[in-house]
Amino acid sequence: MKELNIYRVPIDCETWIYKAINNQTEQEMREKFKHYCEHEVLSSIINGAYIIVKTSPGFAQGINYFIDQLNIEEILGTVSGNDTTLILTASNDMAEYVYAKLFK
Numbered sequence: 243m244k245e246l247n248i249y250r251v252p253i254d255c256e257t258w259i260y261k262a263i264n265n266q267t268e269q270e271m272r273e274k275f276k277h278y279c280e281h282e283v284l285s286s287i288i289n290g291a292y293i294i295v296k297t298s299p300g301f302a303q304g305i306n307y308f309i310d311q312l313n314i315e316e317i318l319g320t321v322s323g324n325d326t327t328l329i330l331t332a333s334n335d336m337a338e339y340v341y342a343k344l345f346k
Contacts, residue, residue: 246307268312275308279345286345288337293329293344302327309344316340 243249243260251261282301287294297305306322309329317340318330329344331337 246304271308271311275305275312275344278305278308286341288334288341291331291333291337293331293337293341295327295329297325297327299325301325312344314340314343316343 246262248260248262250258252258278301282298283305284296284298286296295302295305302322302325306320306327309317309320309327316331316336318332320330321328329337329340331340
């Protein structure tokens with residue numbers, strides 16, 4: 243949870259909540275994403291307007307988090323399971339553009 247910047251924060255004397263605190267720059271997020279890609283992404287392909295990213299077991303949601311934090315406007319959304327992340331774009335051309343932006 244520390245890697246994702248999620249902390250336990252008090253709301254009053256007896257109640258605590260978990261809250262994401264994001265104070266990292268875009269460059270820091272991009273560096274962490276590249277590190278994850280080098281070590282945990284097994285493969286990635288473009289399939290129409292979608293990008294499918296296969297990861298080591300348990301790492302897809304971490305990859306998803308960093309992709310979301312990059313705030314790439316051309317990405318409509320992301321969905322992750324245990325070892326697969328699906329990146330949704332509006333068209334085949336947009337998928338190729340996003341793929342190049344993320345992985346090249």
